[in-house]
Amino acid sequence: MRSRVLGLVALLVLVIAAVNALFVVPSDLNQGDAQRLMYVHVPSAWLAYLSFGVTALAGLGYLWKRDLRLDAVAVSAAEIGVMFTAFAIWAGMMWGQPVWGVFWQWEDPRLTTTALLLALYVGYLLFRRLTDDPHRRAARAAVVGLVSAVDIPIVHFSVEWWRGLHQTATFLSPDTILNPPAPVPFRIALMSMIAAFTLVWAWLMIRRYQLARADMELEERARRSRVAAARHVAIAATPAEEAGR
Amino acid sequence: MRADLAIAWAIARKDALSEVRGRQAVGSTLFFAALVLLLFGFALGPDSRRLAEAAPGLLWLAIVFGGLLTVARLHQLETEDGALDELARYPIERRAIYVGKAVAGGAAMLVLGAVLLPVGAILYGLDLVAAGLALPLTLLLGAIGFAAAGTFYAGVTVRMRAREVMLPLLMLPVVAPLLLAGVKATGAALAGDPFGELAAWLQLLFAFDLVMLVAGAAGYGYLLEE
Numbered sequence: 001m002r003s004r005v006l007g008l009v010a011l012l013v014l015v016i017a018a019v020n021a022l023f024v025v026p027s028d029l030n031q032g033d034a035q036r037l038m039y040v041h042v043p044s045a046w047l048a049y050l051s052f053g054v055t056a057l058a059g060l061g062y063l064w065k066r067d068l069r070l071d072a073v074a075v076s077a078a079e080i081g082v083m084f085t086a087f088a089i090w091a092g093m094m095w096g097q098p099v100w101g102v103f104w105q106w107e108d109p110r111l112t113t114t115a116l117l118l119a120l121y122v123g124y125l126l127f128r129r130l131t132d133d134p135h136r137r138a139a140r141a142a143v144v145g146l147v148s149a150v151d152i153p154i155v156h157f158s159v160e161w162w163r164g165l166h167q168t169a170t171f172l173s174p175d176t177i178l179n180p181p182a183p184v185p186f187r188i189a190l191m192s193m194i195a196a197f198t199l200v201w202a203w204l205m206i207r208r209y210q211l212a213r214a215d216m217e218l219e220e221r222a223r224r225s226r227v228a229a230a231r232h233v234a235i236a237a238t239p240a241e242e243a244g245r
Numbered sequence: 246m247r248a249d250l251a252i253a254w255a256i257a258r259k260d261a262l263s264e265v266r267g268r269q270a271v272g273s274t275l276f277f278a279a280l281v282l283l284l285f286g287f288a289l290g291p292d293s294r295r296l297a298e299a300a301p302g303l304l305w306l307a308i309v310f311g312g313l314l315t316v317a318r319l320h321q322l323e324t325e326d327g328a329l330d331e332l333a334r335y336p337i338e339r340r341a342i343y344v345g346k347a348v349a350g351g352a353a354m355l356v357l358g359a360v361l362l363p364v365g366a367i368l369y370g371l372d373l374v375a376a377g378l379a380l381p382l383t384l385l386l387g388a389i390g391f392a393a394a395g396t397f398y399a400g401v402t403v404r405m406r407a408r409e410v411m412l413p414l415l416m417l418p419v420v421a422p423l424l425l426a427g428v429k430a431t432g433a434a435l436a437g438d439p440f441g442e443l444a445a446w447l448q449l450l451f452a453f454d455l456v457m458l459v460a461g462a463a464g465y466g467y468l469l470e471e
Contacts, residue, residue, distance in 0.1 A: 063467065119418035127415060130406050136470070143464035144401055144415065150460050151419045154453055158422035161445065162429065 003206045010199035017192040025189045037095040039189055043197035044088035045114065050201070051081025052121060056149035059142030071138035072212035073205075074145060075128060078121055080204050085118045109159045116155050120148045134219060249341040256332075256345025260319055261352055270318055271353070278311030278357060279364045286368055293370055300369040301431035305424055307361055308354070308387065313413050315353045316395030319346055320403045329403065329469070339466035343396060347461065350392035358384040371435055379434035379443055386450035387427040390457055394420050397461035400468040426450045 021039040028035035058074035061067070092111055093103040105111060124144055131137040264271055285303040290296055296303075323329040332342060362380065366373045373380060398416040402408040430446035433439075 116418045116421050123411075123415045123418065127401070127405075127411060130411060139467045139470055140401055143467050147397065147457075147460045147464055148419065150456055151422075154422045154449075154456060155418075158425045158449055161449065162425050 003203060003210075006199070006206065007203045010196065010203045013192075013199055014196040017189070017196040021189040021193055025185045031099055034095055034098045037091050039193040040197075041088055041091035041095060042190060043194045044084045044091060045110075046194060047197055047201045048081050048085040048088055048114070048117065050198075051077045051084060052117070052145075052149060052152070054205075055081065055121075055124075055145045059145040062138050062142045066135070068134060068138060068216060069213070071134075071141065072209055072216065074138075074141065075125075076205055076208035076212050078124055078145070080201065080208060082118065082121045082125060084201075085114060085121065089114055089118065107163050109156070109163055112159045113152075113156050116159075117152065120151070124148060134216065249338045249344075252337050252341040253345035253348065256342055257348035257352075260322075260346060260349030263322060264319075264349070264353060267322075271356070274311050274314045274318070275357060275360050277314065278307045278361055281307040281310055282361065282365055282368055296369045297371065300365060300371055301428045301435065303369070304361060304365045304431060305387070305427045307365070308358055308427075309391070309417070309420065309424060311357045311361070312354055312391045312395060313416065315357060316350050316392065316399045317409075317412055319350050319353070319396070320399040324403050333469035339469055340462045342469070343400075343462050343465035346400075347389075347392045347396040347458070350396050351388050354388035354392050355385065358388055375437065376434040379438070379447075380431065382447065383427060383430040383434060383450065386447060386454055387423060390423045390450060390454040391420060393454060393457035393461050394423070397457070397465060397468075400465055403468075423450065423453050426453065 018039075021036060025036075027033050054077035055074045058070045058077065062070040062074065089111070092114070096105055096108075096111075097103050124141065127144060128137055128141050131140060282303060285299075285307070286296060289299055289303075320329070323332065333339070362373060362384065365371060394416060398412055398419070401415065402412045405411055426446045426449040430443055430450065433443040433446065
């Protein structure tokens with residue numbers, strides 16, 4: 001019930017922030033309306049990193065406490081993180097087409113890093129689907145998530161270096177637009193969108209976690225009934241075997 | 246600590262021996278990787294200048310493809326007859342098992358690289374002698390990193406459905422920095438390091454090796470749990 005209140009609040013804040021970012025704040029002098037994509041791109045990227053951080057921490061917690069609820073948190077965060085990562089890439093490409101003239105800019109280290117991030121966590125989710133035993137799945141997924149998390153900084157550094165070791169010029173990318181201080185209305189728009197997206201994220205996390213718990217219960221019930229059925233068959237089979245002899 | 250090292254060494258020796266004695270598997274992997282180099286030539290040739298330019302990338306892609314088969318095989322041998330479960334039951338440090346397997350994997354990767362380098366040099370017209378010691382050093386660091394990550398991910402996927410596709414799927418995005426640094430270091434070494442960037446890439450490879458070895462050793466024990 002409380003999650004419904006949170007959901008409504010998140011929706012309300014999102015609508016207000018979006019209307020502000022779309023219609024109230026003036027458009028950028030150089031980029032025009034394309035710049036408004038930043039208001040969804042940056043919050044999505046932030047939530048992608050937040051999600052994968054939560055996945056890693058929940059995994060660590062599982063390995064320590066061996067509590068499947070922590071595994072439910074890990075999978076929820078990973079799934080939501082993949083969604084926001086994909087969305088961040090999509091928004092980045094939509095922005096890149098009018099501003100850079102191409103969807104995919106190999107010289108932008110953030111884009112390439114994010115693509116690898118997406119691959120890492122899609123792999124994590126696929127991996128989970130192929131392992132059946134809940135505890136084995138939780139433990140293995142936890143270490144896979146942790147190794148992915150320690151790999152992310154190396155990926156980031158390597159890609160950053162890759163596009164040119166001696167190049168110091170920063171490329172035009174949504175984050176650097178804010179680097180020379182942006183006008184206050186732009187900053188308020190971005191901050192409120194980040195807040196709205198984070199509220200949506202929290203609501204999604206709660207709902208997805210509840211779903212994961214329900215899944216686990218179902219799995220457990222199916223396992224129990226399988227065990228009971230096997231026992232039943234074993235008992236029923238004995239007299240028949242006797243009669244057969 | 247010394248006992249652990251002895252165990253790691255014993256496991257590395259055992260894996261290497263079974264690799265050498267089961268000759269056909271090693272041979273086929275090497276042949277496959279060399280074939281990949283040949284096919285890259287068809288894909289990008291016959292302009293030999295373009296091939297020489299792309300050579301470091303092609304070489305490392307062939308090493309990665311061959312390496313995937315190599316690290317998968319090192320674990321497969323033991324799962325088929327349940328030997329890995331036996332190994333996990335021994336009262337020994339699991340880190341020692343990991344290190345042993347990674348050493349054997351690293352040695353296999355070095356052999357792979359040592360075969361592919363001259364083949365690539367012939368096919369793409371590279372001057373290996375001019376590149377000097379930087380090339381073997383790059384290969385060594387790359388082999389260690391790939392084996393460190395590969396041993397871990399082979400352990401992750403070992404008893405899994407669809408592991409043939411899951412191993413590359415999980416591992417390739419993780420080793421992307423290794424591929425990138427390996428290609429750049431090889432390119433710099435072949436060109437005589439005109440921009441003085443070789444050392445930076447070797448350092449990155451070294452850092453990757455270190456992080457993967459530590460993470461792999463710490464995580465491997467959880468993979469052997471029942």
